[in-house]
Amino acid sequence: MGYQKKYLPLIIGVTLAIGFWFGGLFRFGNNTPLLASAKKQKLNRLIDYIDYEYVDEVDTDSIVDVTVNKILENLDPHSVYIPEKNLAAVTESMNGEFVGIGVSFYLKKDTISVIKAIQDGPSEKVGIKGGDKILLANNDTLYGKKFSSEDVVKKLKGELNSVVDLTIYRPVTDSVFKVRVERDKVPIKSVPVAYMLEDRLGYIKINRFAETTYKEFKEELTKLQKQNLTHLVLDLRGNPGGFLDRANQIIDEFLEDDKLIMFTKNKKGNIEKFFATSKGSFEKGHVYVLIDEDAASASEIVAGALQDNDKGTIVGRRSFGKGLVQREMQLGDGSAIRLTVSRYYTPTGRSIQKPYKNQKEGDYYDDYAARYTSGELTDSTKIEVADSLKFTTPRGKVVYGGGGIIPDVFVPIKSNEEYNKVAFGVKTNMLDNFVFDVLENNRKHYHTFSRISFINDFEVSDKLLQEFKDYLRIKTRGELTVTTSEHDAYIKRSIKAAIAEQMFDLVLSYQIKDEDDTMINKVKELLEK
Structure with a gap:
């Protein structure tokens, strides 16, 4: 009987969650299946009995949260529960904006240090700069206390058009001053970078498909077209997806009228098709889509639609493999x-959803190791395909379904073990934190550089390189120890790019990094041919 008592709250929670699930707490439009009144009353009585009669106090809310998660996990990997405490942040990210003062910050030694003021945000407009320390907000002391990042965000965010008086310490001039900041909408850009790589070849990076993504993309595309753009690199690497309709709008810029973009099918067999319209502005141009093993969902819709319509060239490695649509x-x-409500298919009829049934926990999202072990990340011939999932494009190109988009032109990862360690070090926040410390120690020197002089004259010294290697070794307790000089050029370029981002902007950072980007260099090679 002991085990029955131990698991009774969980059993109750499962019962409640199932009751809530089928009791209509969420709606499927006008097709919501509602339980009969007697059954709903039965569940209500059960909740009342637990609240008023059960021997122990039961936190039914937390139990329901856990069990709802478990129920969704048994459906598919992409049906997920978003608790109330997380929903606002998720919504902000997908809306493409938040209300605040517009700074990125770093909590160091119990002080809020500004990394940089967001471009065109409220803080930039009043002159706040990288390296400034925020001491007070409306006379509320913000230093010398053990705040979390969440605590700081709560202090600095607020209602639209509300005002906060900040006291700032600027180490470069050893001065303290006050500024009044009016909180405003601050963009969370999903298209952070766009520029011309070389004559007629442009580059646009899309991080995710949010509410504002098409608008951002269209603005950047128009700017590049004014610079004689004829070939475009569309970088979707690491893009986890987002709103399907925003992906379709972007695809429409490349495809001719009435070309099929994609279609969805639900469990009733209802099919909804999406076609290109007459508004496309880059139908005559050539597009190179960069994808990797982390490009998923809406990113794969873009790559699949262009590939199946024989438009452009897909470059990189096999994408993640998500072919399910959520609402x-x-x-x-x-x-x-x-909740997953349908599957999507590319124009040729491919489903690119990879298997998810009967997998061990974590294997679905973390299959990088399996791909690495199989050899497919370094050798395209190791990518497993099935003849039963073979499809043909209008021009006769063979494409495959069953687990991601296979690129037209394969670009392998670097398989050197030490390189992988170094790459991990420069892609985590360890590099950003190291660079922030470097700037903090000598901002007067770094502020002498203009954008042009930084590109042309600044070089990462061997001393700074060694300091970063030592930093990695110490922070990882010896796990990231770089013993050769083979990757020094890559590390120096990464350090310079990180400094450029914190001192200037992300565009300059990308320009520095992209000079040694294997996929971009492959595109340039294809153009030369």
């Missing part, structure tokens, strides 16, 4: 779920 549904208590 967000409110649960009535401030939380929500994203």
Whole structure:
């Protein structure tokens, strides 16, 4: 009987969650299946009995949260529960903006240090700069206390058009001053970088497909077209997806009228097709889509639509393999779920969803190791394909379904073990933190560089290189120890790019990094041919 008592709260929680699930806490439009009134009353009585009669106090909310997660996990990997405390942040990210003062910051030694003021944000407009320390907000002391990042965000965010008086210390001039900042909408850019790589060849990076993504993309594309753009690199590497309709709008810029973009099918067999319209502005140009093993969902819709319509060239490695469509549904208590409601298919009829049934926990999302072990990340012939999932494009190109988009032109990863360690070090926040410390120690020197002089004259010294290697070794307790000079050029370029981002902007950082980008260099090679 002991085990029954131990697991009774969980059993109750599962019962409640199932009852809530089928009891209509969320709606499927006008097709919501509602339980009969007697069954709903039965569940209500059960909740009342637990609240008023059960021997122990039971936190039914937390139990329901856990069990709802477990229920969704048994459906598919992309049906997820979003608790109330997380929903606002998720919504902000997908809306493409938040209300605040517009700074990125670093908590160091119990002090809020500004990394940089966001371009065109409220803080930049009043003159706040990287390296400034925020001491007070409306006379509320913000230093010398053990705040978390979440605590700081709460202090600095607020209602639209509300005002906060900040006291700032600027180490470069050893001065303290006050500024009044009016909180405003601050963009969370999903298209952070766009520029011309060389004559007629442009580059646009898309991080995710948010509410504002098409608008951002269209603005950048128009700017590049005014610079005689004829070939475009569309970088979707690491892009986890987002809103399907924003992906379709972007595809429409490349495809001729009435070309099929994609279609969806639900469990009832209902099919919804999406076609290109007459508004495309880059139908005559050539597009190179960069993908990797982390490009998923809407990114794969873009790559698949262009590949199946024989438009452009897909460059990189096999994409993640997500072919399921979710819809967000409110649960009535401030939380929500994203429930898979259909599958999507590329124009040739491919489903690129990889298998997810009967997998061990974590294997679905973390299959990088399996791909590495199989050899497919370094050798395209090791990518497993099935003849039963073979499809043909209008021009006769063979493409495959069953687990991601296979690129037209394969670009392998570097398989050197030490390189992988170094790459991990420069892609985590360890590099950003190291660079922030470097700037903090000598901002007067770094502020002498203009954008042009930084590109042409600044070089990462051997001393700074060694300091970063030592930093990695110490921070990782010896796990990231670089013993050769084979990757020194890559590390120096990464350090310079990180300094450029914190001193100037992300565009300059990308320009520095992209000079040694294997996929971009492959595109340039294809152009030369």
